Amino acid sequence: MSRNEAFAPWQCPLCGGALQGENDLKCEKGHCFDRAREGYWHLLPVQSMRTKAPGDSKEMVAARRAFLNAGYYGIFGQALGELCLAHGVPAAKDAPLHLLDAGCGEGWYDRCIAQQFAAAEKPLQLAGFDIAKPAVRLAAKALPAAQYAVASSFSQPVRTGWADVLLNCFSPFAQEEFSRVLRPGGRMIYVVPGAEHLYQMKAVLYEKPYKNPVQQVEYPGFRAIDEREVQGTITVPAAQLEALFAMTPYYWKTPRDGAARLAALPQLTTTIAFRFLVFEKL
Structure with a gap:
């Protein structure tokens, strides 16, 4: 992957015009967005932010990063x-x-x-966005070879028809926007938990x-073309x-006593299971 002028997935979140540039992005109407020091753009308008810091907190993001980097979800990746x-x-x-x-x-x-x-020596231009700036x-x-932005799934600052493949992994499902940013014949890979996913954790949390x-x-506008499920066991x-x-x-809806039982465990062995649903845009 490389960062260059031809790699231009973004559109202006204010007027919908194409954004151009390698560092500072600018549309024909003069709206300009500076690239942050870390290499991303903030393309979520203030009027679209329900809170000052939407999405996961810095602490939650760091914890998730540590967990994923430890390799527990290797079969998923x-x-x-x-x-x-x-x-x-x-x-x-x-x-x-x-790929978006x-x-x-x-x-x-x-x-x-x-x-x-x-x-596999396959060329890739990868762009991604999330509402959580951390x-x-x-x-x-x-x-750094990819392009990232702070943005919402329900108002994506992505050019219409830019994506050949769109990923949605455990995130809000914005069907209209997914259909818009995918080109005709493009593929959407939608990932959801499998039936047994974290069942042993739930056995601790709930009666x-x-x-x-x-x-x-x-x-509507998509047809299912493939499905795959992977399952394994991890000890955390x-x-x-x-x-x-x-x-x-479950973090947001578990009673305190259930969360306390989980916190008291020295470790937990549990099933992990993921369903990958593949759709083609008609």
């Missing part, structure tokens, strides 16, 4: 990279693949993909643990359990 290689078809022959990560977090998924594309800052520093629903979903020590817990939706 491997499967995601393989699917991107299998379904990633550039719009033109010999052109780099345009909607809700990129701190960029761990993207680094897994970039490593596999480099090993996460985007880390993503941009860790993968009546439950499996995740497995649903066959349909979206107490020092990393809080980070894993904070990565889940």
Whole structure:
């Protein structure tokens, strides 16, 4: 991957015009966005921010980064990279693949993909965005050949039809925007938890643990073309359990006694399971 003028995924979040430039991005109407020292752009207008610092906090982002960098989700990163290689078809022959990560977090998924594309000697232009500035800052520093922005999935500062492949991993699903930024024939890889994902953790948190629903979903303007599930077992020590817990939706809705039981464990062995749903834009 390389950062150059031809790698131009962004559009102005204020007027929708194409943004050009390598460092400072500017549209024809004169709206200008400076690149931060870490290498990202802030493309989330103030009027679109419901809070002063939307998204995950700096502490939560750091905890998630430490957990993912420890390799617990290695089977996830491997499967995601393989699917991107299998379904990633550039719009033109010999052109780099345009890959967009909607809700990129701190960029761990993207680094897994970039490593596999480099090993396969496949050209890649990767762009990602997230609403949490602390996460985007880390993503941009860790993968400087990619382009990252602070932005919302529901108002994406991405050029219409730019993406050959769009990733949505455990992030808000913005169907209209996904359809807009994907080119016709492009692929959307939508990742959700498998039925058994973190079941043993839920058995600690709740009196009546439950499996995740497995649903066959349909979206207007898309057709399902592939599905893959990977499953494994991890043992997480107490020092990393809080980070894993904070990565889940259970963190926000678990009773205090359940959270206390989890915090008291010296370690936890649990199933991890992921469903990768691949759709083609019609």
